[in-house]
Amino acid sequence: MLNTYTFPEFDYIRSADQDAAQPVKHPVVVIGAGPMGLAAAIDLAIHDIPVVVLDDNNTVSVGSRAVCYAKRFLDISDRLGVGQRCVDKGVTWNVGKVFFENEQIYSFNMLPEEHHRRPGFINLQQYYLEEYYVDRVNELEKADLRWKNKVTGIEQNDDEVTLTVETPDGEYTLKADYVIACDGAGSKTRAACGLESKGQIFHDRFLIADVVMDPKKFPPERWFWFNPPFHEGQSTLLHRQADNVWRIDFDLGWDADPEEEKKPENIIPRVKAFLGEDVEFELEWASVYTFTCRRMDDFRHGRIFFAGDAAHQVSPFGARGANSGIEDIDNLTWKLQMVMNGKAGDNLLNTYSEERTFAADENILNSTRSTDFITPKNGANRAFRDAVLWLAKDYTFARPLVNSGRLSVPPFLTESSLNTEDDGSFDCKVVVGAPCTDGPVKRNGEDSFLLGALGNVFNGMLFVDSRNDLTAEMVDQLGELAAQDVPVKSYIVASHDMDIALPEGVELLIDTVGVVKERLDAKGGTFYLMRPDQLVTARMRSFDKAAVVAAQNKALGK
Amino acid sequence: MSKLITEPNLPRPDDFYQELTDLHRDLSDEQSLDVNARLILLLCNHIGDQDVLSEAMQTARKHIPAQ
Structure with a gap:
């Protein structure tokens, strides 16, 4: 309970x-x-x-x-x-602090890019x-x-x-x-x-303890200790969850006895050594785990x-x-x-x-690289790891080498057989095989986000700078794509509203702050094709219906 | 692709070598390991070229037979 x-x-x-x-x-x-x-x-x-x-x-x-x-x-x-x-109940956090032995080495702010519907974590x-x-x-x-x-x-x-x-x-x-x-x-x-x-099986055991504490004591940040002074293991992690529950993760080493370590009488002294004798907490749940x-x-x-x-x-x-x-x-x-x-x-x-x-x-x-950094496998590795941590305190160059976990980002499926090669050159983080970016948009007069308009079906985005970029033929062709057996529902993405009659399955999307265009390195005439899972599968500098159909067929494995 | 320089490149080789050995003169093995690790990291960042670093790393253990 x-x-x-x-x-x-x-x-x-x-x-x-x-x-x-x-x-x-x-x-x-x-x-x-x-x-x-x-x-x-x-x-x-x-x-x-x-x-x-x-x-x-x-x-x-x-x-x-x-x-x-x-x-x-x-x-x-x-x-x-x-x-x-999930977002309403969850704790949004951006700040991470890294400690080595008795000192805070540095802190980082994940400073999430603005204009996304969702935070980084x-x-x-x-x-x-x-x-x-x-x-x-x-x-x-x-x-x-x-x-x-x-x-x-x-x-x-x-x-x-x-x-x-x-x-x-x-x-x-x-x-x-x-x-x-x-x-x-x-x-x-x-x-x-x-x-x-x-x-690979890692010969290491970790104790996780969820404790309830007064939220004033610790902020919603990720605190990671290498060689913590309050604990004999190699690392400790403190992280806040909902309901003022904090997750504490102690590295115990391979020789620890999981049954013994799970007993409250053994957990509580560890947590006290960490939080300090005067911090009141209640132990909510604990478990010992190994990983592969x-x-x-x-x-x-x-x-x-x-x-x-x-x-x-x-x-x-x-x-x-x-x-x-x-x-x-x-x-x-x-x-x-x-x-x-x-x-x-x-x-x-x-x-x-x-x-x-x-x-x-x-x-x-x-995750293997993080594990190897957190628990070095021999003396030389440990010397390098500790050197990185000490140097990171005074020299910024060493901070990117500190690895307390490289937080999850979706792998870009750049080698997928479903991808179509870029037609033209693009200079942005989003590539073919990556999830489409997000950004504020106006759709049917309502403020929303791009990703809310994408997914479940194939989607196209045709970027236009002005009404003149758009010929009647292009509009008709977008309509034809939307009427296919496997439809491609397209958006005409523009910076401002336009008076234009659009066929069924084609909508106007206003890129309200211009970040969608910027994040996709789009210009007038650029077309992006997304799969039903919002991954970009093809893009071209000028819209070509036959090329879109070919790319969609490729994304369907045809 | 840059190449690792393996021809003489130090203007005052004897001065350099003395400074390198002096660095460790009064250190324990453990301290030397630490100092060397820091030195390598500082130099690698200064070089900043993955191709050169890879070549240097391979050259450094070339004499050890593959396991």
């Missing part, structure tokens, strides 16, 4: 499938109602694809686990209709996040969330997947066209398929897809677990939708693994 949170208990409800004479077949079955499984359910249901989610438990994540949610996570959550609740306990996602799933008619439904067997042939499910009322059989396994690091689905997640950096070779296994921790795991430094998991779902669901609706071939589904293993490798690389 937590003092600040009451875990919901969701009802087991007997499904009509359990009484069917023949096993019922569903388009998609998701295994696991953690953040990824819930996100998958929402994403499929809002695309009108019926989905069943099976979870062996009947509540949300016990213990806080994931804490930091990055901007991209929030942007995707916005598309799924959950973003605002929020901190929120995983149970809140899951609760909000569950509420959203329950709003959707196409999503069927079944608690206390444990998958005990899974088999597939060329046509379907067959699942054996255990419930309080006994066993039943389900069939599915596709299965998404979101059953976590210890994925039983992965084991049942005879597959492995391979990589590993992934599966292929995230697709026939009709079964693996996502989140089931597919790949990283060390916690950099918050790349949940943040990369939701990008998996974002990547997979539109592809499934296209294939299931006959708009793309089965090969499009292979690109899920192609793109997300590429992303996983970048995340694993970053």
